[in-house]
Amino acid sequence: MINFKHATIKDTISSLKRGEKGIIGNFSVDQIPVKLQEMGCLPGNEVQLIQLAPFSDPLYLNINGNNLAIRRETAVLIEITKIV
Amino acid sequence: MSKPLNVALIGNPNTGKTSIFNLLTGLSQKVGNYPGITVEKKEGSCKLPNGTKAHIIDLPGTYSLNASSADEQLVVENLLSRNKKDYPDVAVVVADVENLKRNLILFTQIKDLQIPAILVVNMADQMERRGITLDVAMLEKKIQSKVVLVSSRKRTGIGELKSLLEDYQNLPVSATIHLADIDPDYFDRLQQAYPTQNLYSLWLVVSQDVPLEKIDEDLRKANTYSARATPEIKRLQQKETIARYLFINRFLKDVYQADASKATDWRSLLDRVLTHRVAGYIVFFLVMLLVFQAIYNWSSVPMDFIDESFTRLSEWTNNHLPEGPFTSLLAEGIIPGIGGIVIFVPQIAFLFLFISLLEESGYMSRIVFLMDRVMRRFGLSGKSVVPLISGTACAIPAVMAARNIENWKERLITILVTPFTTCSARLPVYLIIIALVIPDRTIAGFNLQGLTLMGLYALGFGMAVFSAFILDKILKNKARTFFVIEMPAYKLPLPKNVLYTVIEKTKSFIFGAGKIILAISIVLWFLASNGYSDDFYQAEEIVRAQTENAQLDEQEMTTAIASYQLRHSYIGIIGHNIEPVIRPLGYDWKIGIALVTSFAAREVFVATLATIYSVGSDEEETIKVRMSTDTNSRTGEKLFNFPTGISLLLFYAFALQCMSTLAVVKKETNSWKWPLIQLVLMTGFAYLVSMIAYQLLK
Numbered sequence: 133m134i135n136f137k138h139a140t141i142k143d144t145i146s147s148l149k150r151g152e153k154g155i156i157g158n159f160s161v162d163q164i165p166v167k168l169q170e171m172g173c174l175p176g177n178e179v180q181l182i183q184l185a186p187f188s189d190p191l192y193l194n195i196n197g198n199n200l201a202i203r204r205e206t207a208v209l210i211e212i213t214k215i216v
Numbered sequence: 217m218s219k220p221l222n223v224a225l226i227g228n229p230n231t232g233k234t235s236i237f238n239l240l241t242g243l244s245q246k247v248g249n250y251p252g253i254t255v256e257k258k259e260g261s262c263k264l265p266n267g268t269k270a271h272i273i274d275l276p277g278t279y280s281l282n283a284s285s286a287d288e289q290l291v292v293e294n295l296l297s298r299n300k301k302d303y304p305d306v307a308v309v310v311a312d313v314e315n316l317k318r319n320l321i322l323f324t325q326i327k328d329l330q331i332p333a334i335l336v337v338n339m340a341d342q343m344e345r346r347g348i349t350l351d352v353a354m355l356e357k358k359i360q361s362k363v364v365l366v367s368s369r370k371r372t373g374i375g376e377l378k379s380l381l382e383d384y385q386n387l388p389v390s391a392t393i394h395l396a397d398i399d400p401d402y403f404d405r406l407q408q409a410y411p412t413q414n415l416y417s418l419w420l421v422v423s424q425d426v427p428l429e430k431i432d433e434d435l436r437k438a439n440t441y442s443a444r445a446t447p448e449i450k451r452l453q454q455k456e457t458i459a460r461y462l463f464i465n466r467f468l469k470d471v472y473q474a475d476a477s478k479a480t481d482w483r484s485l486l487d488r489v490l491t492h493r494v495a496g497y498i499v500f501f502l503v504m505l506l507v508f509q510a511i512y513n514w515s516s517v518p519m520d521f522i523d524e525s526f527t528r529l530s531e532w533t534n535n536h537l538p539e540g541p542f543t544s545l546l547a548e549g550i551i552p553g554i555g556g557i558v559i560f561v562p563q564i565a566f567l568f569l570f571i572s573l574l575e576e577s578g579y580m581s582r583i584v585f586l587m588d589r590v591m592r593r594f595g596l597s598g599k600s601v602v603p604l605i606s607g608t609a610c611a612i613p614a615v616m617a618a619r620n621i622e623n624w625k626e627r628l629i630t631i632l633v634t635p636f637t638t639c640s641a642r643l644p645v646y647l648i649i650i651a652l653v654i655p656d657r658t659i660a661g662f663n664l665q666g667l668t669l670m671g672l673y674a675l676g677f678g679m680a681v682f683s684a685f686i687l688d689k690i691l692k693n694k695a696r697t698f699f700v701i702e703m704p705a706y707k708l709p710l711p712k713n714v715l716y717t718v719i720e721k722t723k724s725f726i727f728g729a730g731k732i733i734l735a736i737s738i739v740l741w742f743l744a745s746n747g748y749s750d751d752f753y754q755a756e757e758i759v760r761a762q763t764e765n766a767q768l769d770e771q772e773m774t775t776a777i778a779s780y781q782l783r784h785s786y787i788g789i790i791g792h793n794i795e796p797v798i799r800p801l802g803y804d805w806k807i808g809i810a811l812v813t814s815f816a817a818r819e820v821f822v823a824t825l826a827t828i829y830s831v832g833s834d835e836e837e838t839i840k841v842r843m844s845t846d847t848n849s850r851t852g853e854k855l856f857n858f859p860t861g862i863s864l865l866l867f868y869a870f871a872l873q874c875m876s877t878l879a880v881v882k883k884e885t886n887s888w889k890w891p892l893i894q895l896v897l898m899t900g901f902a903y904l905v906s907m908i909a910y911q912l913l914k
Contacts, residue, residue: 161450166282168700169457170321182484182703183491189589192491192703198318199703201585203592206699 143214145191146207148181154212155179156195163209172196179212220261220269222302223381226291226326227310228319229277230578230704232338235368235713236310237274240378245274247720256619264382265375273302279318279702281325281420282453285622289426295329296417296431306384307333308377313343313350314705316472320464321457323359324392328416332387333361334380340365340373347475358467360388369710393459395419399452410438419456423449486706490582500583504605507570511609512640515562522562526555544745545738553737556817557730560612560876564725565718567606567613572717574602575620576709581701588699594681595688597626597699604630604680607637608673611877612729615884616721629687631884632894635877636680636870638673641818645868646672648822652844653861668865675869725880732879740816743786751784775827782827787812801867801903802860802910804848811873818873859913863906870902 148154156177164173172195173179182199183192189204225240227233237245241260258274275294276287283289297303307326311319316337326333335355343350356363362380366373395403395415406422407415413435421428421438425445429436442449489495533547574580584598591600599621607614614634621627638646646669654665751758759777768776782788791809798808806828814821822839829842846855872878872895881891 161454162445162447165284165700166450166453166457167279167284169454170280170282171318171700171702172461174454174458174461183487183585184493185491185585185589186493187589190585190699190701192487192585196317198315199705201581201588201699201701201703203588203699 143212144208145179145181145193145202145210145212146188146204148179148191148212148214150181150184153178153180153215155215157211157213159210164206168200168202168206171198171200173210178215179210220271221264221381221384222305223270223272224294224302224304224307225272225274225310226307226322227277227336228279228312228315228322228702230702231277231310231312231315231319232368233274233277233310234716235710236308236336236338236366236374236377237272238712238716239368239371239374240270240272245716247724262378264378266382268382270378270381273304278322280322281329283424283426286624287622289424289428292420292424293428293430295326295331296420296428296435299432304331306381306387307331308336308381309333310336310338313337313339313348314346314474316350317461317464317468320359320468321460324460324463325416327359327361327389328391328393329420330389330391330414332384332389334377334384334387335359335361335363336366336373336377337363338366338368341367341370349473351471354467355471358471359392360390362387391416393456393463395456398455398459402448402452406441409441410434413438423453483705487582487703490579491585496582496586500586503574503579507567507602508605508609510566510570511563511606511613515566515609518562519559522555522559526551526558530555545741548745549738549741550734553734553741556737556876557726557733560610560725561722563610564613564616564722567609567617568718568721569714571602571617571620572714573709576707576713578704578706580620581703584701585703594684595626595629596684597621597623597630600626600630600684603634604637604677607634607639607680610639610641611635611637611874612725612880613721615877615880616725618884625691628885628890629684629691631881632687632890633680633684635872635874635894635898636676636683638676638869639818639874641874642672642868644819645814645821646865648840648843649856649861649864651840652856653858672865672869679870724883728883729876729879732882733876736875736879737816740787740813743790744782744813745785747781747785747789749784752781755781755784778827779829782809782824799850800911801906802863802914804850804855806846806855807860807864811867814873815875817876818868821868859910862913863910866909867902867906870898870905872898 143154145154145156156173156175156179158175174196177196179196180194181191182194185192190201191204191207192199192201225233225237237258237260240262242262244262245258245260247256247258256276260272260274262270262272264270273294275291278288278291280288281292281295283292294300294302295304295307309319309323309326311323320335323333323335337350342348350365352363352365364373364377364380366377396407403415403419406418407413410418417435418438418441421431421435422441427439427444490499530547530551533543533551537543537546571580574583580599580602583601586598587601588598591598596604600618602620603614603617606617611634614637615631618627618630618634621630650665650668654668657664659667747753756777759773759780763773763776787809788805790812791805794808794812795803795805798811803811806825809828810821810824813824825843826839829839829846843856844854847853848855848860878891878895881894882888885891
């Protein structure tokens with residue numbers, strides 16, 4: 133289910149709290165490495181925040197069933213719609 | 217006999233590709249470097265059931281054919297070189313049963329190159345426990361290839377894989393996706409530009425972030441087809457990736473089911489502790505403490521044994537072989553030289569035992585996750601932590617440990633700054649000088665000598681971090697790299713893999729860096745045991761004449777002669793000649809000799825001074841007494857006074873006084889450029905700092 137209350141604000145992966153999930157929306161293709169896309173970071177796929185390192189960076193995520201960590205500088209570039 | 221079959225092992229990192237390689241080849245494997253770059257080349261061979269020999273090439277772990285590191289670039293280049301001898305007849309793509317979907321992306325890429333490919337699904341023994349079911353027959357139909365379930369833990373499936381390799385010619389080479397469907401305009405134009413080439417191969421060449429050089433000549437021409445990394449190319453790459461996922465998703469649900477509730481309990485529990493912002497660091501600290509203990513304390517037992525054995529062997533050779541230059545070369549040059557290589561084996565073995573355990577268990581990724589933010593400030597990576605900490609034991613294994621860092625710039629910086637950390641060879645030098653010049657007093661409950669030692673450790677670490685910060689600003693990055701690390705499942709390490717890693721790293725040190733160490737030891741031996749003057753050749757007569765009235769016993773006489781000889785050997789002459797250079801630092805020619813000889817290893821400093829002061833044994837107390845009473849012939853003051861002592865401590869803290877480090881950096885960076893830069897900068901900096909300190913304190 134999509135929470136429409138949040139859908140109007142542009143959330144990115146970096147606004148997820150621990151345990152929260154979202155659906156990946158748009159991102160600029162030339163800023164996100166192909167490698168990350170190949171690991172499942174594509175529009176429409178689900179992302180969940182598993183853990184945050186101190187200073188909230190890097191972020192430990194589960195994207196489309198893959199567990200991986202990315203830096204905050206990348207996470208802020210990927211829009212999501214939060215799932216409640 | 218027919219020509220051997222070339223088999224390339226390809227797969228994502230953490231899929232157990234290495235285990236499969238080990239199972240296929242056993243100990244018949246060779247590890248080398250690809251020419252010109254520092255990517256490990258692993259190859260081996262195995263016999264197939266019908267007697268054919270298979271040449272197995274273990275390509276570096278890669279997530280995709282869109283290269284983002286030197287390792288990955290090598291994989292792509294290998295697969296685009298039909299005319300080279302390592303071009304695979306058949307590819308074995310290793311996938312891990314838990315991440316099948318992502319692993320299949322790479323598989324479809326390999327297939328689209330029209331290379332016969334077999335899919336190995338590894339860790340098949342985990343399927344039941346993780347609630348996974350897989351319809352192999354259906355999967356084979358969908359991907360138009362053969363699938364083998366393998367368990368490297370239980371060693372099943374390898375026989376089946378070998379039989380399939382025999383039959384590789386029957387594997388279909390059909391493509392999985394059709395690029396022309398993604399964007400007909402673009403791809404038709406690309407194909408028309410190079411009509412004889414495979415379209416996907418062309419696209420790979422055109423779409424890489426960096427040009428591919430080591431590929432077939434016809435394909436290489438496509439490097440200039442268009443500008444790199446344009447938004448258009450990136451957009452097409454995304455479309456291609458989506459097309460691959462669509463291809464996979466179309467059948468995956470029918471052939472592969474996973475019960476998510478079974479899979480995650482263990483993992484999330486461990487992650488909750490190991491990546492926790494407090495508990496995670498405590499565990500990390502304890503693990504590092506253990507590693508440090510092992511390389512610092514546990515390895516001292518075998519190291520002492522090695523040291524003693526080589527000393528004995530050297531004595532035995534001296535006593536039992538006829539006297540002459542050859543015996544001297546053997547007993548004082550070659551044997552100690554080899555001993556100086558073997559002495560590092562326990563530390564290297566212990567460090568790589570732990571690193572391999574950390575990697576295999578999946579914990580290493582968690583360390584990187586925890587440390588990345590802190591290390592990034594200094595141009596390092598989360599992965600630089602292990603080399604920097606193990607550098608406190610010895611820089612040799614530490615520099616080798618930097619191999620795990622994929623990003624070349626971060627790896628180079630780690631290699632360059634690691635020798636600043638206080639290694640165990642500096643300790644004997646520090647201890648004796650601190651004992652001489654720092655008063656044994658207590659200030660505010662702390663022993664002044666202990667504080668100085670701690671300060672030196674802090675200084676080394678601080679300098680490493682500071683120079684990393686500077687290098688980060690200066691060095692240019694070869695390729696734009698992003699930080700994406702996989703957080704793999706926790707696994708029990710396979711003893712065989714751990715053992716092979718330890719053997720392989722130890723071997724690569726002995727045969728790589730070892731050669732250089734041996735060569736320099738022989739040069740140093742030659743300089744110390746030869747001279748040109750009468751003083752050197754008639755040392756015995758001269759000393760006997762001088763000490764006629766002193767009534768020395770045989771032991772004292774031998775050491776007095778050795779001392780006189782060393783002073784007049786080439787090394788002694790070098791020591792005398794560099795005195796003007798090191799005078800501003802507060803050193804005399806005796807320290808000069810010790811500086812030169814301790815290039816073999818820092819701790820030799822103490823042994824050299826022992827010889828110069830003609831102390832028979834390197835009994836620390838006696839040397840200390842001699843050193844403390846010696847005077848500087850020019851100033852008439854005590855030689856080892858406070859300013860000289862501090863100057864020496866600083867010099868040893870910063871200078872690259874270690875030929876083994878140079879040798880290992882040469883090996884790891886594959887050029888003399890970096891070790892020489894390191895030598896000049898570190899030693900130059902040490903000179904400057906020591907001079908300033910001496911001049912201010914004097």
